[in-house]
Amino acid sequence: MEEKRANWSGQIAFVLAAAASAIGLGNLWRFPYLAAQYGGGAFIAVYLLLVATLGFTLMLTEVAIGRRTRQSQLTAFSILNKKWGFLGIIGTIIPLLILPYYCVIGGWVVYFFKTYLLMAFVGVEPMGAGAECSKAFFDSFITSSYASFAYAVFFIAGCAGVIVLGVKNGIEKSNIVMMPLLFLIAIAISVYVMLMPGSAAGLKYYLVPDLNSFKGADGGFSVALLAKTLLGAVGQMFYSLSLAMGIMITYGSYMRKADSIEKCVRRIEICDTFVALIAGLMIIPVVYLFAVKNGIPVETAMKEGPGLMFVTLPKVFASLGVAGAWIGMVFFLLVIFAAATSAISLFEACVASVCDLFKMARAKSTLIVASVLIFLASFSAFGYGVWGHITIFGMQFLDFFDFSANSVMMPILAALTCVFAGWILKPKTIFEECEAAGAVMKAKRFYSFTVRFVAPVLMIALLVSETCRVLKLGGWSI
Numbered sequence: 001m002e003e004k005r006a007n008w009s010g011q012i013a014f015v016l017a018a019a020a021s022a023i024g025l026g027n028l029w030r031f032p033y034l035a036a037q038y039g040g041g042a043f044i045a046v047y048l049l050l051v052a053t054l055g056f057t058l059m060l061t062e063v064a065i066g067r068r069t070r071q072s073q074l075t076a077f078s079i080l081n082k083k084w085g086f087l088g089i090i091g092t093i094i095p096l097l098i099l100p101y102y103c104v105i106g107g108w109v110v111y112f113f114k115t116y117l118l119m120a121f122v123g124v125e126p127m128g129a130g131a132e133c134s135k136a137f138f139d140s141f142i143t144s145s146y147a148s149f150a151y152a153v154f155f156i157a158g159c160a161g162v163i164v165l166g167v168k169n170g171i172e173k174s175n176i177v178m179m180p181l182l183f184l185i186a187i188a189i190s191v192y193v194m195l196m197p198g199s200a201a202g203l204k205y206y207l208v209p210d211l212n213s214f215k216g217a218d219g220g221f222s223v224a225l226l227a228k229t230l231l232g233a234v235g236q237m238f239y240s241l242s243l244a245m246g247i248m249i250t251y252g253s254y255m256r257k258a259d260s261i262e263k264c265v266r267r268i269e270i271c272d273t274f275v276a277l278i279a280g281l282m283i284i285p286v287v288y289l290f291a292v293k294n295g296i297p298v299e300t301a302m303k304e305g306p307g308l309m310f311v312t313l314p315k316v317f318a319s320l321g322v323a324g325a326w327i328g329m330v331f332f333l334l335v336i337f338a339a340a341t342s343a344i345s346l347f348e349a350c351v352a353s354v355c356d357l358f359k360m361a362r363a364k365s366t367l368i369v370a371s372v373l374i375f376l377a378s379f380s381a382f383g384y385g386v387w388g389h390i391t392i393f394g395m396q397f398l399d400f401f402d403f404s405a406n407s408v409m410m411p412i413l414a415a416l417t418c419v420f421a422g423w424i425l426k427p428k429t430i431f432e433e434c435e436a437a438g439a440v441m442k443a444k445r446f447y448s449f450t451v452r453f454v455a456p457v458l459m460i461a462l463l464v465s466e467t468c469r470v471l472k473l474g475g476w477s478i
């Protein structure tokens, strides 16, 4: 059965949905940790510049392609040019790599929320009073035989429920509830953190550019370190704005012609960056304070990686006394909202592709996609547990999926999309779409230059650097 293509109810609904997709684990976990690692303010300055330039160009391209073709990415490229239809196939594989492991992490977040809920209301302390066992607690959960998988299935089922309800009744309505709550909770926690005695030093660490972070071993300015920071920021921008995942093409395909793509893209970027900055305000000063109080080197505490959210933060919450359990509960609720709204958007991109390709009803394609997701998620969930002995290029399943999507396929797809838009389709077609409702696109020259030259070069640099890092080939790996 063919269904009439859905539409957002308006510009705000589109911006909210795209922002809900963009704001996710990338903002709450990855951004603060990278900012801390790459010298705080210096990283933030580079990041802001990239969002306003490269991020703008990439997002505008994807949304315009979606709206012009009224298709999800699987079929959008081939409609514009048969020979470039393969981009749709690459783009459809990417969500299948990312989404299952993202849902596994979503399941971890749900589990932590439940733990804090019990701590706050029932007073149980599964991590020990001082959360001194938080690492053992986290490890035993992710390596458990079934628990981590069961939580992932729960998370997937929740997202599927929203998708089945449709674009207006499901995605739009859930965003209207979750997004304002997410903003409120994030602002409340960051204000609480800023009011904590001694937080100023942590804030300084986070926000003030430290040019020492570009000093090499010989004490002089290191171009390689600057390049690493730049590529770290490119990778983060790309992930955080949900680019090269097919989401913006799919969401653009539901956009009304009357709405201005240029304005919407700017607004989405502002929301996403705002939450990333706030996430840093919530996390970095408390981790800083905690490190100083406990005699842990600040650098070590900041470079925890995945453990920053699941191991270090629980210790920090425990050090806050009774309030800690409540703050932990509210914090993980915030993370659930962010992760769920992002996962829903990628889930939707897959469901829409199946609907478009097989002309299938939404409910049926949601069921098919959910079953595939559960199957694929089992690899990431069991990969840290019972299948822990299986590795690919030395990586466990979850890390391998993350690497192959974020570091290999997404930069390739983004670079090719820019080549396609800049040289084959030509910027003029993108401008035509942006000006469909009579609005004049302002950044035309800038767009043409970035899409043709800057974006492909930076994407390829990111691909090379990431591949070198993982395959331990040395060089400018970030």
Ligand code: PFF
Pocket (backbone or CB within 6 Å): 021, 022, 023, 024, 025, 026, 027, 098, 099, 102, 239, 240, 241, 242, 342, 343, 344, 345, 346, 347
């Ligand atoms: N922009 C999202 C984030 O920052 O978390 C990226 C994302 C990842 C979206 C995975 C959706 C998803 F399933």
